[in-house]
Amino acid sequence: MTIQWFPGHMTRARRQIQEKLKLIDVAIELVDARLPLSSRNPMIDDILQGKPRMILLNKADLADPAVTREWIDYFKQEGYAAVAIDASTGQGVKEIPAMARELLQDKIEKQLAKGVNPRAIRALIVGIPNVGKSTLINRMAGRNIAATGDRPGITKGQQWIKVGSEMELLDTPGILWPKFEDQNVGYRLAMTGAIREEILNIEDIAFFAVKYLAKYYWEPLAERFELEEAPQDFENPDEIVAVMEAVGRKRGCLVSGGRVDLEKASSVLLRELRAGKLGRYSLESPY
Ligand code: GDP
Numbered sequence: 001m002t003i004q005w006f007p008g009h010m011t012r013a014r015r016q017i018q019e020k021l022k023l024i025d026v027a028i029e030l031v032d033a034r035l036p037l038s039s040r041n042p043m044i045d046d047i048l049q050g051k052p053r054m055i056l057l058n059k060a061d062l063a064d065p066a067v068t069r070e071w072i073d074y075f076k077q078e079g080y081a082a083v084a085i086d087a088s089t090g091q092g093v094k095e096i097p098a099m100a101r102e103l104l105q106d107k108i109e110k111q112l113a114k115g116v117n118p119r120a121i122r123a124l125i126v127g128i129p130n131v132g133k134s135t136l137i138n139r140m141a142g143r144n145i146a147a148t149g150d151r152p153g154i155t156k157g158q159q160w161i162k163v164g165s166e167m168e169l170l171d172t173p174g175i176l177w178p179k180f181e182d183q184n185v186g187y188r189l190a191m192t193g194a195i196r197e198e199i200l201n202i203e204d205i206a207f208f209a210v211k212y213l214a215k216y217y218w219e220p221l222a223e224r225f226e227l228e229e230a231p232q233d234f235e236n237p238d239e240i241v242a243v244m245e246a247v248g249r250k251r252g253c254l255v256s257g258g259r260v261d262l263e264k265a266s267s268v269l270l271r272e273l274r275a276g277k278l279g280r281y282s283l284e285s286p287y
Contacts, residue, residue, distance in 0.1 A: 009177070010177055013174075013175055013176065013177065014043075014047055016174065016175075017047055017048075017124075017126060017174035017176070018047070018049070020124050020158075020170060020174055021048070021049060021051055021124070023122060023124075023170065024051070024122045024123055024124045024170065025052065025100075025104055025107075025121050025122050025123065026051065026052045026053065026054065026100045026103055026104060026121060026122070026123045026124075027048050027051045027052070027053045027054075027123070027124055027126055027174075028053075028054055028056060028096070028100075028123050028124065028125045028126070028136075029044065029048075029053055029054070029055045029056070029126055029127060030056050030058050030125055030126065030127035030131045030132060030133055030136060031055060031056070031057055031058065031127065031131065032057075032058060032059050032063075032131050032132075032192060032194065033057035033058060033059050033060040033062070033063035033068050033071070033084055033282070034059065034062055034063040034064075034192055034281065034282050034283050034284075035188045035189070035192065035282070035283040035284050036055075036057055036071050036075075036284065036286075037284050038178065038179065038182075038184075038185040038188045038189055038283070038284060039127075039128055039131055039178060039189065039194065040128070040176075040178070040179075041128065041176035041177060041178065041179070042179045044126075044176065047176070048126075052103045052104060053080060053081075053103075054080065054081040054082065054083070054096070054099050054100065054103060055075050055080045055081070055082040055083075056082075056083060056084075056085050056092075056096070056136070057071055057072065057082065057083070057084045057085065058085055058086070058087050058127075058131060058132040058136065059086065059087075059088075059131075059132060060084035060085060060086050060091070060092070061086040061088070061089070061091070061280075062192075062276060062280055062281075063084075063280055063281070063282045064280050064281055064282040065280065067282035067284075067285050068084050068282065070285060070286050070287060071084075071285075071286055072084060073286075074286035074287070081099050081102065081103055083095055083096075083099065085136075087132045087135040087136040087139050088132070088135055088139075090139050093136070093139050093140060096140065096163070096167075097121070097163055097164050097166055097167040100121045100123060100167060101121065101166065104121060120162070120165070120166055120167055120168045121166060121167045121168070122160070122167075122168050122169075122170070123163075123167060123168070123169050123170070124169075124170045124173070124174055125137060125169065125170075125173040125174070126173060126174035126175075126176055127173065127174075127175075127176060128175070128176050128177060128178045128194070129175060129194070129195075130193070130194045130195075131194070133173035133175075134173070137161070137169065137171060137173065140161070140163045140169055141161045141162075141163070141169070141171075145161060145171050158170050158171055158172045159171045178194075178195075184208075186199070186200055187200065187204070187205060187208040187209075188208075188283045188284070190205045190208075191205060191208060191209045191212075191270070191273070191283065192274065192283070193270075193274045202263060202266045202267060202270070203244075203262050203263055203266045205266065205270060206244060206262075206265070206266030206267075206269050206270055207237075207240055207241070207244065207266075209269065209270065209273060210240050210243050210244050210247075210269070211234055211240045212283065213273075213278065213281065214230060214231050214234065214240065214243055215234050216281070217278070217279065217281050218230050220278050220279040220281075221243075221278060224272065224277060224278055225246065225247045225250045225251075226250060227243060227246050227247070227250075228246075229242075231243060241262075244260075244262060244265055244266065244269070245260040245262070245265070247265050247268070247269050248260035248261060248262065248264065248265025248268070251264075251265065251268045253265040253268060
């Protein structure tokens with residue numbers, strides 16, 4: 001589900017996260033491994049106010065593994081602890097407490113030197129809608145706590161969830177907003193299903209998807225829909241539409257006269273893409 005963000009919402013979301021920051025030692029920023037920049041909040045550094053942070057690239061099962069590795073290197077070079085995870089199966093999730101401990105090592109050592117027994121590390125998950133925050137909370141808790149999907153406006157009392165013996169997690173995540181000003185960001189998010197189709201035109205989303213996939217992931221696209229001719233000029237809209245039409249013909253999306261129903265073709269294509277039928281792909285690369 002998508003939240004409509006208006007300046008008032010943003011201010012409130014920001015304030016809510018900043019209230020929670022007072023309670024925690026470490027922020028866990030969740031991004032989508034397929035689009036780690038577009039699925040980030042543009043003001044995240046400012047919002048987190050220097051709180052120790054790790055970046056988790058979620059849904060890594062859907063992303064191009066080679067590109068995900070580049071992203072991990074990139075974030076590490078930027079000075080962050082970063083790891084690829086798949087919250088839905090739990091892949092990589094076990095590493096999180098150890099990563100948090102490493103991030104806070106200096107503080108923990110100082111406490112130990114003073115004879116203070118360090119308490120459990122307190123963490124907050126933050127991220128944009130649909131990035132997998134609830135799935136990760138449930139996974140870390142080892143049981144169903146957070147309802148997946150967002151319920152904007154419903155606030156419940158927050159509680160600490162124990163994660164092993166050394167970590168505690170706030171059961172309500174911090175919800176951030178993506179960058180809206182850049183239209184390509186919107187299309188990338190829409191392609192992955194992170195924002196609702198009513199916001200952008202479905203044929204435009206499919207056009208964007210086909211253009212990108214034809215350029216970078218032609219083989220799985222061609223194989224899935226038995227396409228013969230790859231576009232020669234990706235900037236020529238007619239060539240991209242021709243691919244969309246070929247997809248529509250393959251799936252029987254026709255209107256009277258044998259013309260392709262582009263809206264239906266777009267819907268079929270996006271559904272198959274989001275279901276992972278076109279294989280793993282990444283929409284952004286750091287270099
Ligand atoms: P939230 O809005 O950030 O809390 O996101 P949710 O936890 O509700 O997840 C949104 C959707 O992404 C759900 O359909 C999840 O099943 C799916 N999802 C979450 N994590 C993963 C993952 O690692 N891999 C895949 N393939 N899907 C995931």
